[in-house]
Amino acid sequence: MVKAAVLGASGGIGQPLSLLLAISPYVDELRLYDIVNTPGVGADLSHINSKAKVTAYLPEGQGLEKALTGADIVVIPAGIPRKPGMTRDDLFKINAGIVSDLVTGVAKFSPKAVILIISNPVNSTVPIAAEVLRKHEVFDATKLFGITSLDVARAATFVADVVGGSPTHYKVPVVGGHSGETIVPLLSQITPKTEIPSDKLDALVKRIQFGGDEVVKAKEGLGSATLSMAYSGYKFAESLLRAVNGEMGVVEPAYVHLEDIPGGKDVKDDVGGLDFFAVPVELGPNGAVWVNNPLPRANDYEKALLEEAKKKLAENIVKGIEFVTPTSKL
Numbered sequence: 316m317v318k319a320a321v322l323g324a325s326g327g328i329g330q331p332l333s334l335l336l337a338i339s340p341y342v343d344e345l346r347l348y349d350i351v352n353t354p355g356v357g358a359d360l361s362h363i364n365s366k367a368k369v370t371a372y373l374p375e376g377q378g379l380e381k382a383l384t385g386a387d388i389v390v391i392p393a394g395i396p397r398k399p400g401m402t403r404d405d406l407f408k409i410n411a412g413i414v415s416d417l418v419t420g421v422a423k424f425s426p427k428a429v430i431l432i433i434s435n436p437v438n439s440t441v442p443i444a445a446e447v448l449r450k451h452e453v454f455d456a457t458k459l460f461g462i463t464s465l466d467v468a469r470a471a472t473f474v475a476d477v478v479g480g481s482p483t484h485y486k487v488p489v490v491g492g493h494s495g496e497t498i499v500p501l502l503s504q505i506t507p508k509t510e511i512p513s514d515k516l517d518a519l520v521k522r523i524q525f526g527g528d529e530v531v532k533a534k535e536g537l538g539s540a541t542l543s544m545a546y547s548g549y550k551f552a553e554s555l556l557r558a559v560n561g562e563m564g565v566v567e568p569a570y571v572h573l574e575d576i577p578g579g580k581d582v583k584d585d586v587g588g589l590d591f592f593a594v595p596v597e598l599g600p601n602g603a604v605w606v607n608n609p610l611p612r613a614n615d616y617e618k619a620l621l622e623e624a625k626k627k628l629a630e631n632i633v634k635g636i637e638f639v640t641p642t643s644k645l
């Protein structure tokens with residue numbers, strides 16, 4: 316019996332993601348939580364003749380507690396999206412508090428749940444979530460994932476745009492974080508082996524790093540990627556639930572706390588001691604079981620990208636942790 320909760324379920328990502336979870340063969344119960352509109356979204360989804368029982372909650376009447384109690388998987392796309400001209404870090408002011416409040420709810424009402432953080436800036440909201448869970452003494456690194464699968468989806472799509480073929484054909488490891496220069500595609504490790512023409516390399520890397528901006532610009536102030544994100548977030552959730560069902564060797568990218576996941580220590584050493592980093596993660600019945608480390612095979616071009624990413628990530632991580640535990644109180 317898998318119970319999934321979506322926090323921020325009425326939003327641009329929340330609605331299509333909830334639709335995908337509602338029709339998933341892996342989900343038995345789906346709880347929708349938001350500060351607005353969940354009764355309508357819930358009534359609508361509940362008419363689908365899939366097996367998932369859909370319930371909906373608002374903050375009133377202990378809604379968050381009801382949505383979370385007993386949940387196995389909690390997906391969090393709550394928070395404001397970017398407008399043109401903004402960076403993801405500009406969302407910190409508002410989204411840091413939203414994520415911290417919602418994860419406090421998870422710590423209290425579903426401390427064993429696997430948590431998928433979509434809310435930006437992921438580079439900082441995941442450290443915030445970890446710190447909140449730590450404060451409540453329920454932090455388990457194998458159950459906390461920052462969702463970076465859209466970067467991997469974009470990488471495959473944009474590689475296909477350059478070299479031809481179907482985007483479904485390519486797998487590109489993307490490591491680091493989830494904003495601008497912290498997104499590092501390892502194009503030397505595309506499978507099946509694919510050469511990117513050297514005169515196309517810089518532009519392709521930039522497009523993968525700033526793919527989110529294309530959508531923000533095209534939506535002209537009405538938000539950022541929602542449908543591609545809902546799909547990518549669902550793909551991660553589905554992989555996790557396949558692993559929960561006993562499938563072996565399921566690997567998905569995610570931004571995780573390295574230290575406490577087997578294999579993570581090697582990555583941490585290779586990235587100068589950063590606590591959080593996006594890597595391909597093998598999933599098992601209870602969450603992450605192994606961190607793959609593609610870094611030793613990075614070429615010089617990619618090593619230079621990684622140096623840039625590390626500096627920015629270090630700042631983003633400290634900013635998240637400081638939000639929950641100011642240095643003066645450490």
Ligand SMILES: NC(=O)C1=CN([C@@H]2O[C@H](COP(=O)(O)OP(=O)(O)OC[C@H]3O[C@@H](n4cnc5c(N)ncnc54)[C@H](O)[C@@H]3O)[C@@H](O)[C@H]2O)C=CC1
Nearest residue numbers: 323325326327328349350392393394395396433434435544
């Ligand atoms: N990780 C990734 O790759 C991506 C992350 N994002 C991020 O996802 C977040 C959501 O984006 P959209 O769905 O487009 O935004 P949206 O504004 O359409 O939806 C956000 C929803 O969160 C709800 N919300 C706000 N405060 C809440 C609270 N305290 N509790 C519960 N719900 C709350 C809002 O009522 C709204 O329904 C943004 O921060 C965006 O930057 C977007 C795309 C990709």
Ligand SMILES: O=C([O-])CC(=O)C(=O)O
Nearest residue numbers: 397435465527528539540
């Ligand atoms: O660009 C944004 O702000 C939303 C996002 O994270 C993405 O599309 O990758």
